[in-house]
Amino acid sequence: MAFNKTPKEFRDLVRPDRVHRDVYLDREVFRDELRRIHGRAWLYVAHESQVPSAGDFMTTAMGVTPVVVVRHKDASIRVLRNRCGHKGAAVVGKRCGSAKSFRCMYHGWTYDTDGSLQAVPQRKAYDGTEIDLNDPAHGMTPAPRVGTYRGFVFASFAAEGPELETFLGPTTTALDNIADRAPDGEVEVVGGPFRLIQRNNWKMVIENLNDLMHPMVVHISSTEAAEQEEAELPEGQKPPPEIPLLTSNGWSYDFWNGLRVVCCEYGHSLMGAINTPPDTDPVFVEYADVLEKRHGPHRTDEILSYPSVMALVYPNISLHTSYQQLRVIHPIDVDRTLLEVWTFRLKGAPEGMYRRCRSYANLVNSPSSIGNADDVEAFMRVHRGLENDTMEWISQHRNVGQDQQTNEGVVAVPGTSELPMRNHFKAWLAYMTEEQGNGR
Ligand code: FES
Ligand SMILES: [Fe+2]
Numbered sequence: 001m002a003f004n005k006t007p008k009e010f011r012d013l014v015r016p017d018r019v020h021r022d023v024y025l026d027r028e029v030f031r032d033e034l035r036r037i038h039g040r041a042w043l044y045v046a047h048e049s050q051v052p053s054a055g056d057f058m059t060t061a062m063g064v065t066p067v068v069v070v071r072h073k074d075a076s077i078r079v080l081r082n083r084c085g086h087k088g089a090a091v092v093g094k095r096c097g098s099a100k101s102f103r104c105m106y107h108g109w110t111y112d113t114d115g116s117l118q119a120v121p122q123r124k125a126y127d128g129t130e131i132d133l134n135d136p137a138h139g140m141t142p143a144p145r146v147g148t149y150r151g152f153v154f155a156s157f158a159a160e161g162p163e164l165e166t167f168l169g170p171t172t173t174a175l176d177n178i179a180d181r182a183p184d185g186e187v188e189v190v191g192g193p194f195r196l197i198q199r200n201n202w203k204m205v206i207e208n209l210n211d212l213m214h215p216m217v218v219h220i221s222s223t224e225a226a227e228q229e230e231a232e233l234p235e236g237q238k239p240p241p242e243i244p245l246l247t248s249n250g251w252s253y254d255f256w257n258g259l260r261v262v263c264c265e266y267g268h269s270l271m272g273a274i275n276t277p278p279d280t281d282p283v284f285v286e287y288a289d290v291l292e293k294r295h296g297p298h299r300t301d302e303i304l305s306y307p308s309v310m311a312l313v314y315p316n317i318s319l320h321t322s323y324q325q326l327r328v329i330h331p332i333d334v335d336r337t338l339l340e341v342w343t344f345r346l347k348g349a350p351e352g353m354y355r356r357c358r359s360y361a362n363l364v365n366s367p368s369s370i371g372n373a374d375d376v377e378a379f380m381r382v383h384r385g386l387e388n389d390t391m392e393w394i395s396q397h398r399n400v401g402q403d404q405q406t407n408e409g410v411v412a413v414p415g416t417s418e419l420p421m422r423n424h425f426k427a428w429l430a431y432m433t434e435e436q437g438n439g440r
Helices: 007-011 027-036 165-179 204-209 220-231 241-249 255-260 282-305 351-365 372-388 419-433
Strands: 018-020 043-047 056-062 065-071 075-080 094-098 118-119 147-150 151-157 187-189 194-196 261-263 269-272 308-313 318-320 327-334 336-346 393-395
Touching: 007 118, 007 393, 027 327, 043 187, 065 094, 065 151, 075 147, 118 372, 147 165, 165 220, 165 269, 165 308, 187 327, 194 372, 204 372, 204 419, 220 241, 241 351, 261 419, 269 393, 282 351, 308 336, 327 351, 336 351
Parallel strands: none
Antiparallel strands: 018 393, 043 151, 056 065, 056 094, 065 075, 147 151, 187 336, 194 336, 261 269, 269 308, 308 318, 318 327, 327 336
């Protein structure tokens, strides 16, 4: 299918220190993004623990393309387009389950768990016609590349491109750390995610993840509410762990300027996160003991002292290592984005650790969180504002020219620099202008 815009037209939308508003508003740009970015990049699709046995499946989307992630008979994980080779109907309607095969609800075409077409009712009716039902195109065609890193499953619609580990680059350290924090060395998904549809372009969510200039302003209502709650506690009473999770957003600009944000190739970034669990918490002490019995003090210290990190794997996930959160950003339309919030259990850890992770999700990431609502409101205002105003260019000038090149990547100086946004658009432009190649 032809692209809507030429490479030159995309280059005209992105400058080193600003972007044109059409990158957020133009539906043609959005359609091209789906092909050039979501149609090529490695996208996170599932965690292995969601499909433990042959036949186990879950449905999700890569870009706007519905897919089924399924464990095939040979134990490999396949990622299949969730569409019937007959008329295109979505074959699998459930969010997850287990099946020996997939049968389309319309006329009964049936597919094996590797996506191949197994059975067609009245198959003889096609004899002598020009359709070749053995052509794989009539199956639920698989994503050509599927890769797993520490249990996290990624897929790409491009037959060629960088290896998964090359693509992930330094963000592998965050995926390693979330798994290493589990005494058994792996995490598992328990239950479903929170889902929230936002009225804004998907890139506004991505940009907010490393925007360290916003917490102390946009989250002021929840910060002040938590500070007031703390002030009203009886003297000597320790505040519950939820309080610092909210008050930390109100810390000074000096604090945020000091946070380390490393921007890497392919648009990824790693940010030293706040809200490290306090090691005086009895739940954490019990957990650290279990980890130490398994690994000894040196390795335990290594794992727990890895800086609590928010990792952004462009273009579709954000991972919080020390509270085991994973957010998936699904574009729906040029002005609609679905955010999923998944939580992980550290296998082998005391149950209290999982309760703590759920409590973080409820407080910070859920649709009813008193913090997340602030961000969502801001995204919507930006999107509506850009639609209704004549302002053509969006500034990303903050601290241009101060970035620091290191072996790990480019470090934002200071932490509140708009380098992460510039880094996203560097990757965005590379995806949008490369006709072939590794798609970054
Ligand atoms: S659309 Fe699936 S069998 Fe007809
Ligand atoms: Fe925020």
